[in-house]
Amino acid sequence: MTPNSELRVFSGSSHESLTEEIIKYLKIKPGEIKKSKFSGGETYARILENVRGQSTVVVQTCTENVNDDLMELYIIVDALKRASAKSITAVLPHFGYARQDKKSASREPISARLIADLLTTSGVSRVITMDLHSDQIQGFFGIPVDHLTATPLLANYISSKKLKDLVVVAPDLGRAKTAKKLGDRVGAKLAVIHKTRPEQQKAEVLHVVGEVKGKTVVLVDDMVDTAGTATRGVETLRALGCNPDIYFVATHGILSGPAVDRIRKAKFKEVVITDSIPLSKEKKLPEIKVLSTADMFGEAIKRNYTHQSISSLFD
Secondary structure, three states: OOOOOEEEEOOOOOOOOHHHHHHHOOOEOOOEOOOOOOOOOOEEEEEEOOOOOEEEEEEEOOOOHHHHHHHHHHHHHHHHHHHEEEEEEEEOOOOOOOOOOOOOOOOOHHHEEEEEEEHHHHOOOEEEEOOOHHHHHHHOOOEEEEEEEHHHHHHHHHHOOOOEEEEEOOOOOHHHHHHHHHHHOOOOEEEEEEEEEEOOEEEEEEEEOOOOOEEEEEEEEEEEOOOOHHHHHHHHHHHOOOOOOOEEEEEEEEEOOOHHHHHHOOOOOOEEEEEOOOOOOHHHHOEEEEEOOOHHHHHHHHHOOOOOOOHHHOO
């Protein structure tokens, strides 16, 4: 692509460093935008260049400040829409509210559907995201959704370690499909931790289905939030006689609340995450390895712009 391309990529405030890397990959100029907050807390955004008739992209991930991140995204998209952009693609490396994708109890909202509706209403014409908590969220949209996966990135990294006697372990039944895909790529067998969750963000391990004794374990999940599920799983796996050097891989490193302390105490060999969410200095531990997703998102943006297949990225 050329610097004079009609594709314009704008950055929200939540992950500007990732946007910079995506723009470098695309070899285009960054979109000019002003973002600020009024003293009363309201978000303001203004596009500082002509985007009439152009294809535009907004990169905004969801961090712990998810409500501010989403509100800023809606406002940037609205500004682009009113500036007559031809198309507006929202790149959401981490999709906020994805865990609220169904009613688990009476009188609960389905917040993931609400976010999908708000994105569409604001003017988004396409969404690019990665490793949704559940695939069904794609069906909440009436616009195209490109659902990328970090599995190839994670698998390539694990393969580079040349580990022996591998078993990929899913922390619950919901992650079994993801764990199987990773296991197939690295040539490992599958095991599943069967657990119950008596209340939100509290997990109780029951037992492990599959052989882990004497094996090198790669625990896999879509996200690390409070790290309760992962660290409790580690206790069970070590009690069953696995190799004490346990690897934990996940796409989204939210690392909220007690997560950092729990990871430190669990003594993982490595915790491998992507940069879908920026990792602050206080959350950086020696055992945490962060993989870049910039090339993947950059290539997906490029292929959308040039009308090429995205699914072939993962073949």
